[in-house]
Amino acid sequence: MKSATNTRNSEPATSTSTTGLPEFPPNDLTAGVDWARDDHALCIVDGRGRKIATTTVEHTTAGLRDLTNFLGRHGASEVAIERPDGPVVDALLAAGLTVVVISPNQVKNLRGRYGSAGNKDDRFDAYVLADTLRTDRARLRPLVPDTEPTIxxxxxxxxxxxxxxxxxxxxxxxxxxxxxxxxxxxxxxxxxxxxxxxxxxxxxxxxxxxxxxxxxxxxxxxxxxxxxxxxxxxxxxxxxxxxxxxxxxxxxxxxxxxxxxxxxxxxxxxxxxxxxxxxxxxxLDTHADAHIFTSLPRSGRVRAARLLAEIGDCRARFPTPETLTCLAGAAPSTRQSGKLRAVGFRWSCDKQLRDAVVDFAADSRHANPWAADLYNRARARGHDHAHAVRILARAWLHIIWHCWQDQVPYNPANHRALQRLLAPQNEAA
Missing domain, CATH: 1.10.287.4070 (Helix Hairpins)
Known part of the structure; x- marks a missing residue:
């Protein structure tokens, strides 16, 4: 069981289920949708970044149908958008289109590519999304939605x-x-x-x-x-x-x-x-992954359900433990320039996921000696409670990731770091 590995010394794992985008988009076209409450702006660009077509559709059943039909008429099958769920994403996926999520923070920073003003405009943002999907394909991944029970x-x-x-x-x-x-x-x-x-x-x-x-x-x-x-x-x-x-x-x-x-x-x-x-x-009783998250110490039912729901059941979404810890905000953010190196709090993350993981980690130390030891050593180094809990959460996420990828429950007997900690106590007894 991989979760038994001492996660601080383990090498990053990989997943063969991860699939990226093809080197070139189909028909040499990419699209971007800037969604809003009442209407959505759409832009299609060619392989040289030139606008091919633009439109705006209403947030109605007919409007979403027009959106997918517009993409189909122009031969665009890849769409970038700022959010991973909602009726717009559901309509795009139902039409068989490839959806790529680019976060709002990224879009905000990407506007600087095209001008220094940095003004917010829905039509311009749709172009930024479409062009980024064209130029940054190597680091983008298509959205693979979770199953309906998880959603x-x-x-x-x-x-x-x-x-x-x-x-x-x-x-x-x-x-x-x-x-x-x-x-x-x-x-x-x-x-x-x-x-x-x-x-x-x-x-x-x-x-x-x-x-x-x-x-x-x-x-x-x-x-x-x-x-x-x-x-x-x-x-x-x-x-x-x-x-x-x-x-x-x-x-x-x-x-x-x-x-x-x-x-x-x-x-x-x-x-x-x-x-x-x-x-x-x-x-939770009927979910295929329930046995993984309910096996964690002090996870209970609601806490286990929150962990499962926020992590999801799409294994390709997190090809390595590091991708999961970064999205959960448990990994520190490092900035380095010349001789200056600063390590700080990771503000950009999935807040719901971080809240679920930190809530679990904070309570796990009351039932798991390894978790308690890791937390206490972090406090002894001068970290406050919140920082110590994030350190513990990062370690737990490595274990959870291995259990999740292998679809096996957490077993304390196979957790080598825990067993090494308990060994002196067992010998003394």
Whole structure:
């Protein structure tokens, strides 16, 4: 198993499944599409970089059909675009065209080839995309889309992640509101948006109603809610008593609907996040690569699904571990000029992929001794937590890449770096 290799000493691997573009484009023509929300600009150039045809189509079913027909009439079968998904890409792939993705950051820098102004213009960008596809063929790769199950899983995971962000924002808004009108409820339970905390605020939404509580009454209410916390009701009641008093009377009554609105919003978000988590679990069960990502330490279900969805299942997309680590933002960015050499944070990367990988790596150190050792040694060298986690993420990505390419689960017994670390402990035992 390749994942057993000590990734810091292993040689870069290659993949025979990687296919590039032919040396010359079919019919000596290349096209570029600058997509937008309402319409899309299209440009076709010949082998000398001269414009052959240009057009603009609307973002409708008829417009996308006109787009593919326009390319077909002119004999252009290779198209460069700035994004790897969406209805435009789906239409191009469905028409049997070769799609090449050139990122917006690259296009921004490439404008300087054709003038110093650097102005943004959709039609000009379509030309830049088409001409770059003509001139930079050796370093470009055609888009090979992930399978439908992976795309569906990715959309579900991202939707859940968005809802979690909304939940955090709503919880912060509720906390800020309560600090003004009912401070005692803010630190009563461990989390302001926990199930028991929201139930409490639904029943005792003002200081006046909370004043009715005694330790005994609070204990009886918590028992009816099935409260599983280990904090004694008398301690909780003391927290309410010690906190600054909130608004009372008419002012409290006028603020209660705001509290109720936040509580209802958070309860709804909790329910929808739970529903999407269930959907993710079902989608993961039926995915062919699930066994790879669920085998990783502390990966769980949602975390494993996010890793799978963001990495995808197209092996040709990442021919080496380095291509994966760079896109994930786990490899540092090095700039060198003369005697000056600077190594810094890699800003240009797939943010969704980096977030998924860093989230996994940060938690893996609590279950895997090798990960903990790598993280601790990075901290000992003076790196902060975020930097140490990225170092660990880079090492994990090499292992994940080998498991992913070979389609085998992670096996700690075959992880040689881990076994070398455990050997002294096993001998001592």
């Amino acid at each position: 569906a899983l990715r959309r579900t995971c991202r939707a859940r992640k968005d809802l979690v962000k909304h939940r955090v924002a709503a919880a912060n808004q509720l906390r800020a509101h309560l600090r003004n009108v009912f401070p005692g409820a803010v630190g009563l339970f461990a989390a302001i948006d926990s199930e028991i905390s929201l139930a409490f605020l639904a029943r005792f939404d003002t200081q006046d109603r909370a004043d009715w509580l005694t330790p005994k009454r609070l204990g009886e209410w918590l028992g009816k809610q099935g409260y599983s916390g280990k904090v004694d009701p008398a301690v909780l009641h003391q927290r309410l008593t010690d906190a600054p008093r909130g608004a009372t009377g008419e002012h409290a009554t006028s603020q209660a609907p705001i509290t109720a609105a936040y509580v209802t919003l958070l309860q709804t978000l909790h329910a929808q996040i739970k529903a999407l988590s269930t959907q993710i679990d079902h989608q």
